[in-house]
Amino acid sequence: MATLRGAGCVFAEDEAALLLSTASTPDELAVMVARRASGLPLEHVLGWVSFRGLRVAVDERVFVPRRRTEFLVDRAAAILAAGATVGDRARSAAGWVVVDLCCGSGAVGAALAGAVRGPVDLHAGDVDPVAVACARRNLTGPARITPAPARVYTGDLYAPLPPVLRGRVDLLVANVPYVPTGRLGLLPPEARVHEPREALDGGSDGLDVLRRVAAEATDWLAPGGSLLVETSRAQAPLAGETFLHAGLVTTVATCEDLSATVIAGRYVPGDEA
Template sequence: MSVPAVELGRVVERLRASGCVFAEDEAALIAETARDAAELTAMVDQRVAGQPLEYVVGWASFCGLRIVVDPGVFIPRRRTEFLVAEALRVTVAGSVVVDLACGSGALGAAVAAEREVSLYAADIESAAVRCARRNLDPVGGTVSQGDLFAALPERLRGRVDVLLANVPYVPTGEIRLLPAEARLYEPHVTLDGGADGLETLRRVVAEAPQWLAPGGHLFTETSEGQAPVAQAVMVEHGLEAEVVADDDLGATVVHGTYTRR
């Protein structure tokens, strides 16, 4: 909606007073999204109360795309764009790509925007599955609900060329240290990686060789400190593994390649 400059200024003032560092940018996005004055007021109230901006406006910017994000679904982080960039280096037209523990389906959508692939995604949470379908239906993606690989069609076993697994990796004891927007609004199941943050990843890596095609790739995101352990887990299960990082984004990705012996 078109918002008079005076009213937009009031919105900026309210957002700034509530602690929003980028108040002007956020005000512009909220004004652009709101359909009428009543909705504008309600959205500003939600943001002032601390709700993440992405939930307020209903989408997140990721790899140049507007990804639909519903409340209760993990919000894709900008640092994860590095994981997508690394995956695109080995993704060719016709690849079978799986976005496991997909959340909103942002990773799969970003890959499909750059390559013509056969895309599958899965998540255990029904809210995430509904959201991912909204993002992946337009690119022909198939979204299933279930616990990791159990959700995938059996016909994919041994045929996956690129496996994207941005699984939870925050150690349970450190969730309390996260910013309030994540700690209070995002489901803990999307954040909690167990005692050392790598419990879910270990489950993924243990089964990955059964699903990856010869020469297939597994990409996951970790913290810098967790990366050597994640790399060792991949090697233990028969993958050649490397750690790559982007200092500008503060992103660390562990990349495993499955070479059958």
């Protein structure tokens, strides 16, 4: 604790407890404390982060899921629970078709698959091969944290998805980067130095990637399907307009406790968004 306090860790007591519970030997603990004191994010030192009750593996140079993003999962799970995404189309035997774009470690998709009653046919993708490798640890194979294995792809947004998913996606979630480029320098060092820039940088106004996701969403969503994206409260009006222009019936939800804002757009063919 003294070492962590000396390094400026505000929650030194809590962090010390997590390090103690994770380290297998005193030597390993000493290495972990030294790495944390050097500025490495706690989650990268531990190798995991707690996200909506799951222990999600997080490798170095992979974006660390934020607690506020649990609100994105909550909103998405509520939509599926209400059966609002599929209109008159019956759910397939494989379950809800869910796509997690900009998946990073796969935390959002994993938490969503575990929150929904019944099977989920989960697909996830990210442009960063390091993140994809981490997501595969969490979403596929015997060590996965999902009820059933998912399929994980490497590539830019929709590009690596199999064409068979076009027009069949019940729920599309995308934790897109939304920090304006000019504000990257104001981020804490843990994010600015140790997380990949492409997971943070949203362009001049923070909405570049969100626009690209929204622009193609109706090509992939089933009738009645929904796209959900996290953004900031200040960006919400412009993000909502982007969804409307993409042909999506749009709502904005906020959570004061988590300082979280989620834009949801539902695809209703023939309806005026």
